[in-house]
Amino acid sequence: xxxLSSTSKDLRECLQGGTAFHTxxxxxxxxxxxxxxxxxxxGSIKVLTATTTVAAGINTPASIVIxxxxxxxxxxxxxxxxxxxxxxxxxxxxxxxxxxxxxxLIAENSIEKSQLFxxxxxxxxxxxxxxxxxxxxNTWIVRLLAQVKLxxxxxxxxxxxxxxxxxxxxxxxxxxxxxxxxxxSELVERMFSLGLLEEEGEKIYLTLLGxxxxxxxxxxxxxxxxxxxxxxxxxxxxxxxxxLALVQILQESDNVYTPLSRRGQGEQKRILQAISRYxxxxxxxxxxxxxxxxxxQARCKRASILFDWIxxxxxxxxxxxxxxxPYQGTIHAGDIxxxxxxxxxxxxxxxxxxxxxxxxxxxxxxxxxxxxxxxxFGLPENGLGLLPLSLQRGEYxxxxxxxxxxxxDFSKHSNAELIEIFGDNRAExxxxxxxxxxxx
Numbered sequence: 001x002x003x004l005s006s007t008s009k010d011l012r013e014c015l016q017g018g019t020a021f022h023t024x025x026x027x028x029x030x031x032x033x034x035x036x037x038x039x040x041x042x043g044s045i046k047v048l049t050a051t052t053t054v055a056a057g058i059n060t061p062a063s064i065v066i067x068x069x070x071x072x073x074x075x076x077x078x079x080x081x082x083x084x085x086x087x088x089x090x091x092x093x094x095x096x097x098x099x100x101x102x103x104x105l106i107a108e109n110s111i112e113k114s115q116l117f118x119x120x121x122x123x124x125x126x127x128x129x130x131x132x133x134x135x136x137x138n139t140w141i142v143r144l145l146a147q148v149k150l151x152x153x154x155x156x157x158x159x160x161x162x163x164x165x166x167x168x169x170x171x172x173x174x175x176x177x178x179x180x181x182x183x184x185s186e187l188v189e190r191m192f193s194l195g196l197l198e199e200e201g202e203k204i205y206l207t208l209l210g211x212x213x214x215x216x217x218x219x220x221x222x223x224x225x226x227x228x229x230x231x232x233x234x235x236x237x238x239x240x241x242x243x244l245a246l247v248q249i250l251q252e253s254d255n256v257y258t259p260l261s262r263r264g265q266g267e268q269k270r271i272l273q274a275i276s277r278y279x280x281x282x283x284x285x286x287x288x289x290x291x292x293x294x295x296x297q298a299r300c301k302r303a304s305i306l307f308d309w310i311x312x313x314x315x316x317x318x319x320x321x322x323x324x325x326p327y328q329g330t331i332h333a334g335d336i337x338x339x340x341x342x343x344x345x346x347x348x349x350x351x352x353x354x355x356x357x358x359x360x361x362x363x364x365x366x367x368x369x370x371x372x373x374x375x376x377f378g379l380p381e382n383g384l385g386l387l388p389l390s391l392q393r394g395e396y397x398x399x400x401x402x403x404x405x406x407x408x409d410f411s412k413h414s415n416a417e418l419i420e421i422f423g424d425n426r427a428e429x430x431x432x433x434x435x436x437x438x439x440x
Contacts, residue, residue: 003314003315003316003392003393003394003397004315004316004394005025005026005027005315005316005319005332005333006316006319006332006333007023007025007026007332007333007334008026008027008030008333011026011030011034015044015045018044018045018046018047019045019046019047019048019049020034020037020038020045020047020048020049021048021049021050022034022035022048022049022050022051022060023050023051023334024051024333024334024337024338025332025333025334025335026333026334027333027392027393029392034048035059035060038060038062039059039060039061048060048062052072052073052080052084052088060091061091061092061093061094061098061101062091062092062098062101063092063093063098063100063101063102064092064101064102064103064104065088065089065091065092065101065102065103065104066104066106067085067088067089067103067104067105067106068106069106070085070105070116070120080120081125081126082119082120082123082124082125082126083125083126085105085120086120086125089103089105105120129168131165134183136219136220137180137183137184137187138187138220138221139219139220140160140163140165141156141160141184141187142191142196142206142210142213142214142220142223143214143215144156144159144160144163145159145197145205145206145210145214146206146210146211146214146215148205149205150200150203150204150205151203151204151205152202152203152204153188153202153203153204156184156188157177157180157181157184158177160177160180160184161177161180188204191210194224194227195207195209195210196209196210196213197210208356209227209353209356209357212349212352212353212355212356213227213353215349215352216346216349216350216352216353217252217345217346217348217349218250218252218346218349218350219251219252221251222250222251222252223353225249225250225251225288225289226246226247226249226250226350226353227353227357229246229249229285229288230246230350230353230354230357230358231357231358232285233246233285233358233361237361238354238358238361238362238363239362239363240363240367240368240371241278241307241371242278242282243347243350243351243354244303244306244343244347244371244375245278245282245285245286245303246282246285246350247343247346247347247350248286248299248302248303248343249285249286249288249289249290249299250346252342252346253299253302253342253343253346254295254298254299256302256338256339256342257335257338258298258301258302258335258339259323259328259329259330259331259332259335260294260297260298260301260324260328260329261324261325261328261329262294262328263328266324266325266329267294267297267301267324267329268297270297270298270300270301270304270322271283271296271297271300273300273301273304273321273322274286274300274301274303274304277303277304277307277308278303278307283300286299286300286303301322301331302339302343304322305318305322305331305335305336305339306339306340306343306375308321309336309339309340309375309378310371310374310375310378310379310380311380312378312379312380312383312396312397312400314394314397315333315336315378315393318331318336319331319332319333319336336378340375340376340378343375344372344375344376347372347375348372351365351368370384373387377393377396378393379393379396379397379400380400382400382405383396383397383399383400383405385405385406385407385409386399386400386404386405386406386407386410388407388433389407389410389430389433389434390433391430395422395426398421398422399421402421407434410430410434411434415427415431418430418431
């Protein structure tokens with residue numbers, strides 16, 4: 001594989017001693033191999049260190065689970081809930097894998113030992129709560145309105161009360177619906193002024209723009225921020241790469257953890273790197289709504305990394321280019337994939353909003369779908385014809401570097417040539433994939 005990250009090389013050293021680690025900095029294929037090897041009773045991996053991702057349900061049963069911390073790093077040091085702790089501890093002694101298991105929670109001192117015992121051993125699992133938050137009332141309302149065609153203005157409060165969050169709020173305070181009426185009335189007037197609502201008789205409904213915002217993955221205020229940004233670009237060419245950059249300005253992107261050194265001026269070069277890739281106008285836009293030089297630098301850093309990712313730049317090169325030093329602002333493979341996943345998730349919503357505001361400036365939808373594939377696999381457009389082969393990114397890049405860009409090009413190469421590139425076993429697998437793809 002010609003696309004190894006620095007983390008992959010560290011893993012090789014660990015494997016020599018029968019240990020391994022499981023983090024997002026490893027590719028999906030490598031993580032699956034590690035999980036499979038650890039599950040085997042007489043497998044080569046005896047000890048596996050993992051991030052708190054195991055709480056999400058990765059199937060890695062063990063005889064002993066040692067939990068060395070009790071809070072989530074990068075989530076404002078939020079403590080594990082009891083349910084999350086039990087999920088992690090539940091890796092020990094899984095039925096069908098081991099007869100019994102031990103779970104060990106490390107405490108720093110006797111006081112913490114007592115606190116952790118009371119909370120995680122003797123405690124009761126938390127009750128289910130609604131995600132409703134009055135702070136995001138506008139987002140809730142626009143999403144609820146997106147579920148109906150026409151509704152009387154006075155019925156919007158009822159729509160909110162009938163949600164689970166509204167039910168719980170009313171249960172704790174019977175005056176809550178009345179309190180909401182004023183907030184909702186002010187929000188409705190604002191939505192009319194922004195062109196998100198229209199009126200027909202005594203009923204109101206979302207405009208096309210309002211419905212696009214309501215159906216999007218974006219919360220209300222970031223949607224409006226995007227509307228303003230797109231309107232500023234509507235007179236020019238709003239191509240896919242420009243839209244990718246604009247998405248970095250949204251709160252949903254600012255919320256994504258971006259490794260950044262906050263000492264000295266080292267990260268200032270991220271602005272120049274972004275200018276060389278996107279141009280001055282787009283990078284100037286990245287300053288909007290920031291209010292903080294570090295937010296601006298982080299946006300430039302993410303945008304530049306994603307630009308290189310879809311150009312097919314090897315992961316190791318991206319890590320070196322955008323890491324400040326080994327201790328601060330260090331970029332790993334997991335960061336690159338996280339940026340890519342986040343922007344793909346929100347880019348479709350951004351495209352739908354842009355289709356209403358500036359259809360004449362957008363790329364065709366077919367070109368947009370191609371762009372999403374580039375972001376998913378980290379490949380230049382000319383190499384997407386190889387996707388039916390189901391390769392690792394490094395293998396795609398190897399073929400692209402040899403001008404093998406699609407199945408037809410691949411079929412022209414002899415088995416001996418493929419063995420020279422990939423080795424006997426892998427060449428045989430790829431030939432099988434190619435034949436199957438042609439048959440389909």
